[in-house]
Amino acid sequence: MNKYTTVSIPRVLHERIEKLLEGKSGFKSVSDYVTYILREIVEMHETNHSPAPFTSADVAQIRERLKALGYL
Amino acid sequence: MTKVAVIGLDSVPPSLLFDKLLERLPNFRRLYQGGLHGDLRTCDPPITVPAWMVMMTGRNPGKLGIYGFRHRKPGSYKDGYIVNSAHVREETVWDALARAGKKSVVLGVPPGYPPKPLKDGNVVSCFLTPSKERPFTYPEELKKEILDLTGGRYEFDVTFRTEDRDTIKRELFDMTRTRLEVAKHLAKRKPWDFFIMHEIGFDRLHHAFWKYFDPSHPKYVKGNKYEHIAEEYYEAFDRGLGELLRAMPKDTVTFVLSDHGSKGMKGGFCVNQWLEREGYLRFRAKPAPATDLDKADVDWAKTKAWGWGGYYARIFFNVQGREPQGVVPPVDLEAEKSAFAKKVMSIKDGEGGPMSNEVFEPDKLYGTAVGDKPDLMVYFGGLDWRSAGTVGHDSLYLSENDTGPDDSVHSMEGVFMANVPGKDLGGRELRGLRIQDIGPTLLKLYGLSYQDEAGVDGNAIPEVVEACR
Numbered sequence: 001m002n003k004y005t006t007v008s009i010p011r012v013l014h015e016r017i018e019k020l021l022e023g024k025s026g027f028k029s030v031s032d033y034v035t036y037i038l039r040e041i042v043e044m045h046e047t048n049h050s051p052a053p054f055t056s057a058d059v060a061q062i063r064e065r066l067k068a069l070g071y072l
Numbered sequence: 073m074t075k076v077a078v079i080g081l082d083s084v085p086p087s088l089l090f091d092k093l094l095e096r097l098p099n100f101r102r103l104y105q106g107g108l109h110g111d112l113r114t115c116d117p118p119i120t121v122p123a124w125m126v127m128m129t130g131r132n133p134g135k136l137g138i139y140g141f142r143h144r145k146p147g148s149y150k151d152g153y154i155v156n157s158a159h160v161r162e163e164t165v166w167d168a169l170a171r172a173g174k175k176s177v178v179l180g181v182p183p184g185y186p187p188k189p190l191k192d193g194n195v196v197s198c199f200l201t202p203s204k205e206r207p208f209t210y211p212e213e214l215k216k217e218i219l220d221l222t223g224g225r226y227e228f229d230v231t232f233r234t235e236d237r238d239t240i241k242r243e244l245f246d247m248t249r250t251r252l253e254v255a256k257h258l259a260k261r262k263p264w265d266f267f268i269m270h271e272i273g274f275d276r277l278h279h280a281f282w283k284y285f286d287p288s289h290p291k292y293v294k295g296n297k298y299e300h301i302a303e304e305y306y307e308a309f310d311r312g313l314g315e316l317l318r319a320m321p322k323d324t325v326t327f328v329l330s331d332h333g334s335k336g337m338k339g340g341f342c343v344n345q346w347l348e349r350e351g352y353l354r355f356r357a358k359p360a361p362a363t364d365l366d367k368a369d370v371d372w373a374k375t376k377a378w379g380w381g382g383y384y385a386r387i388f389f390n391v392q393g394r395e396p397q398g399v400v401p402p403v404d405l406e407a408e409k410s411a412f413a414k415k416v417m418s419i420k421d422g423e424g425g426p427m428s429n430e431v432f433e434p435d436k437l438y439g440t441a442v443g444d445k446p447d448l449m450v451y452f453g454g455l456d457w458r459s460a461g462t463v464g465h466d467s468l469y470l471s472e473n474d475t476g477p478d479d480s481v482h483s484m485e486g487v488f489m490a491n492v493p494g495k496d497l498g499g500r501e502l503r504g505l506r507i508q509d510i511g512p513t514l515l516k517l518y519g520l521s522y523q524d525e526a527g528v529d530g531n532a533i534p535e536v537v538e539a540c541r
Contacts, residue, residue, distance in 0.1 A: 070279060071141055072141075
C-alpha cells in the first residue's frame with residue numbers, strides 16, 4: 001500500500017508556503033513542511049500538551065538550576 | 073478608580089519579615105503599622121510554581137493541574153517537562169481585569185515564560201526565562217525598553233555555584249536592584265489599574281544563605297562573613313520599595329504577599345533508597361554514590377514504586393497498562409497506596425525519633441486533580457527534611473542537600489500585608505488567611521469576579537474588602 005495520500009489545501013496557502021520555503025534549507029517540499037507542522041500540532045492535541053517553549057538545551061539548563069536550588 | 077499594587081516576595085516567612093527584621097525596614101513597617109497583616113497559608117505543595125498561580129486564580133493546584141516546576145511525562149520513567157505559562161489555563165486576576173477593560177502591569181510572576189499577551193497590559197516574564205535573547209515581554213517592544221533602562225543588565229535569576237557565595241551575593245543584589253528599577257519605570261510610565269511584581273531573590277537568599285544568618289540553624293557559625301546578609305538584602309529591598317511606592321499614585325492600595333515561607337533544613341531523606349529497602353524499588357546494579365535515579369540501572373520489571381526529590385516527595389507507582397513495564401495491577405493500586413502511606417508514617421528520623429510525615433493523595437486532597445499528578449505526595453517531618461531523590465548514599469539521612477548548596481526548606485506560612493491609603497487600620501492581625509483567597513479579594517476591590525466562579529476555592533477576605541469601601 002502506498003504510504004502517502006493526498007489532502008487538499010487552498011492553492012493560496014500552498015503558494016505562501018512555497019514562498020516561505022524559498023531559500024530555506026531543511027524542507028524539501030511543501031508536503032515535507034506541511035507534514036512536519038501537522039505532526040507537531042497533532043501530537044500536541046493527542047497529548048493535550050502545549051508546544052514546548054523550551055529547547056532541550058533550555059530544559060537541561062533549567063533542570064540544573066532547579067536541582068542546585070533543591071527543587072528536584 | 074481603584075488602583076491596587078501587589079509586591080510579591082518569593083518565600084518570605086513571617087518570622088523574618090514581621091518578627092526579626094521589620095524594625096529595620098521603614099517602608100515595610102509603615103505598610104504594616106497602618107495596615108492589616110497576617111500569616112498567609114500556602115497551598116500543598118508549598119512551591120513557587122504552582123503557589124503564585126493559586127494566588128492569582130483562586131484555584132488549588134489540583135484544579136490547575138500544576139504540582140511543581142517539573143512534571144513527569146505520562147507513562148515515562150525518566151522524561152519530564154518544565155511547567156510554563158501556557159500550562160496555566162485558568163483565568164488570572166489580570167485576565168479578569170482585562171475582560172473588564174482594566175489595565176495591568178505584570179512583572180515576573182511565575183510561571184511567566186513565554187509571556188502571554190494581555191489586552192492593554194505590560195507583561196515581563198519570570199525567572200524561568202531561558203535567556204535575555206528570547207522575547208520576554210508583552211508587548212514585544214517592551215524588552216528593548218527594559219534592556220535600555222538597565223544597560224542590558226536585567227537578570228531573571230542568579231546562578232547557584234557550590235561554595236562560591238560571594239558571586240551569588242553580588243548577582244543577587246544586582247538582580248534585585250534592576251528588578252526594582254524596572255518596577256519603578258513600569259509603575260511610572262505605563263498605564264495601570266493593577267500592578268504586580270514578583271522578586272525571586274528572597275528565595276535565593278534563603279536557599280543559599282540561611283545557615284549563615286539564622287543562629288538557630290545547626291550549621292550557623294557566629295561571626296561568619298554573611299551573618300548580616302539577610303538584614304542587608306531586606307534593607308536594600310526596603311529602600312527600593314520606598315522609591316517604588318513613591319512612584320505610584322497616592323491612592324494605591326498596596327499588598328505585600330509571599331507564596332510560602334522558609335525555614336532551616338534538618339537534612340535530606342533518601343526516598344528512593346528507602347523505597348529500595350522496603351522492596352518497592354530494585355536495581356540491576358548497585359548505584360554509585362549520589363546518582364540521579366534516571367541514571368541508575370533500575371530493574372523496572374521488578375519495581376513497584378519510585379520517588380522524585382525536592383522540597384516534597386512525589387511518588388509514582390509502576391502500574392500495569394500505564395507504565396511501560398508496569399507491575400502493579402490497576403485494581404490493587406488503592407490498596408498499595410494505603411499500605412505505602414502506613415509505612416511512610418512509621419519512618420523514624422535520623423536519631424530514631426518520630427519523623428511526623430504526611431501523605432496526600434492528589435484526588436482526595438484537591439477534590440479533583442487534573443494533569444500530570446503524582447500518585448502520592450509526601451512531606452517528611454513537616455517539610456523540615458527535603459526529599460532526596462538520588463541513590464547510592466551510605467545512609468537514608470543526609471545532613472546536606474544531595475544536589476547542591478542548600479540550607480533552607482519551605483514552610484507553610486508566607487506573609488500577608490494590606491495597606492489602604494487614608495485609612496489607619498492600626499496594624500491589625502488577621503487570622504486564617506489562605507493564598508487562594510488573594511485573587512478573589514483583589515477582584516472584589518474592583519467589583520469583579522472570575523468568569524467561571526464554580527471552581528474557585530478562595531473567598532474574598534472581608535476585612536480587606538471592608539477597609540477599601
